[in-house]
Amino acid sequence: xxxxxxxxxxxxxxxxxxxxxxxxxxxxxxxxxxxxxxxxxxxxxxxxxxxxxxxxxxxxxxxxxxxxxxxxxxxxxxxxxxxxxxxxxxxxxxxxxxxxxxxxxxxxxxxxxxxxxxxxxxxxxxxxxxxxxxxxxxxxxxxxxxxxxxxxxxxxxxxxxxxxxxxxxxxxxxxxxxxxxxxxxxxxxxxxxxxxxxxxxxxxxxxxxxxxxxxxxxxxx
Numbered sequence: 569x570x571x572x573x574x575x576x577x578x579x580x581x582x583x584x585x586x587x588x589x590x591x592x593x594x595x596x597x598x599x600x601x602x603x604x605x606x607x608x609x610x611x612x613x614x615x616x617x618x619x620x621x622x623x624x625x626x627x628x629x630x631x632x633x634x635x636x637x638x639x640x641x642x643x644x645x646x647x648x649x650x651x652x653x654x655x656x657x658x659x660x661x662x663x664x665x666x667x668x669x670x671x672x673x674x675x676x677x678x679x680x681x682x683x684x685x686x687x688x689x690x691x692x693x694x695x696x697x698x699x700x701x702x703x704x705x706x707x708x709x710x711x712x713x714x715x716x717x718x719x720x721x722x723x724x725x726x727x728x729x730x731x732x733x734x735x736x737x738x739x740x741x742x743x744x745x746x747x748x749x750x751x752x753x754x755x756x757x758x759x760x761x762x763x764x765x766x767x768x769x770x771x772x773x774x775x776x777x778x779x780x781x782x783x784x785x786x787x788x789x
Contacts, residue, residue, distance in 0.1 A: 569663065573599025580690045606674040607696045608665055609634070609768050612681050613703035614735040616713040618752045618760055622703075623678035625761040630676060633772060635668050639679020654685065662691035669695075676768060683743040700747040701767055702738050703760070709753050710735055 569578050571594035582593045583605055592603035611619055611626075620638055627636045639661060647657040658681070665675040683700055686692060705713075710732060714723045738747065748767065752760050 571597060571599050572601055573597050581694055583693050603694075604670050604672060605694065605696050606669040606672075607771060608662075608669075608674060608686075608698045609676040609771070610681050610686070610698060610700045611676060611678045611703070611764060612700055612747070613738060613750075614710060614731050615680065616710050616717075616731070617703035617705050617735075618757060619678045619680070619703055621757055622760045622764060623676075625757065626676060626678070626764060629761060629765045630768060633673060634676045634768060635671070635673050636676040636678065637665075637668075639677055639681070655689070658685050659689055659691055662686065662689060662694065666691065666694040674772070682738075682741075683745060683747065687744070697771075698745065699767075699771055700743070700745065701750060701764060702747040703750050703752050704735060704739055705751060705753040707732055707735065 569581055570576070571578070573594055574597040576594065576596045578595050580595065582595055583590050583603055584593050584600075586600070586602075590603050590605045591600040593600050611623065613619060620640070623636060623638050630636055642657065642660060642664070647660060649656065661677065665677060668675050681700075683698075686698055692698075711728055714728045714731065717723050739749065741747070750760065750763055750767075755763075
C-alpha cells in the first residue's frame with residue numbers, strides 16, 4: 569500500500585474505474601496507476617472438512633488460470649492475537665492476494681474464513697466479487713476426523729466442540745454474500761476437487777482478463 573508517486577503508506581486503499589479498467593489511486597497525492605481488480609475465491613469451512621487436502625490437488629488443476637494458496641502458511645506468531653482478533657491476519661492475506669492477482673490470475677485461498685471477516689476490511693476494495701465455497705460434513709464424521717489428528721495439533725474435546733458449533737453456524741448462516749455449501753461427508757478428495765474446479769471456472773470469463781462471468785454460475789450442495 570505504498571504510493572509509487574509520493575511514497576506514502578495508506579491503510580485505506582482506493583480503487584476507481586478508469587475507462588474499461590481500474591486504477592489504484594493514492595489518497596495523499598492522487599497518483600493513479602493501472603490495477604487489476606479480480607475476483608477472489610475463498611474455499612472455506614470448518615477444520616477437518618478437507619480444505620488443505622483438496623487444495624493440493626487444486627494447485628495443478630487450476631494452474632492455467634488461478635493461484636491457489638493455503639491460508640495457514642501465514643499463521644505465524646507475529647499475526648496471532650492472543651485476544652482472538654484475526655484482523656491483522658485477514659488484512660495481510662488480502663494484501664498478499666491483491667499483489668498476486670496483478671499477475672492477471674485470481675487467487676483461490678484455502679482456509680477458514682467467514683464473509684464478515686473479509687467484507688468489512690478496507691482491503692476489500694482491492695477485489696471484484698469474493699466468492700465463498702464452504703466445505704461441510706456430518707457432525708459425527710467431523711468429530712472423528714478431528715479426533716484422528718495427531719496430538720501435536722491440540723484437538724481436545726473442548727476445541728472439537730467449538731469447531732462443531734462453528735460447523736453448524738456455517739450450515740445455517742445467512743451471510744452476505746452467501747456461502748455455497750459442499751458436503752464432503754462421503755465425497756472423495758478427487759471428487760471434491762472436481763466440484764471446486766468447476767465452481768471456480770464457472771465464475772471466470774474465458775480469456776486473459778479473468779473477470780467474473782455473472783451468467784455462468786453453478787451451485788453444488
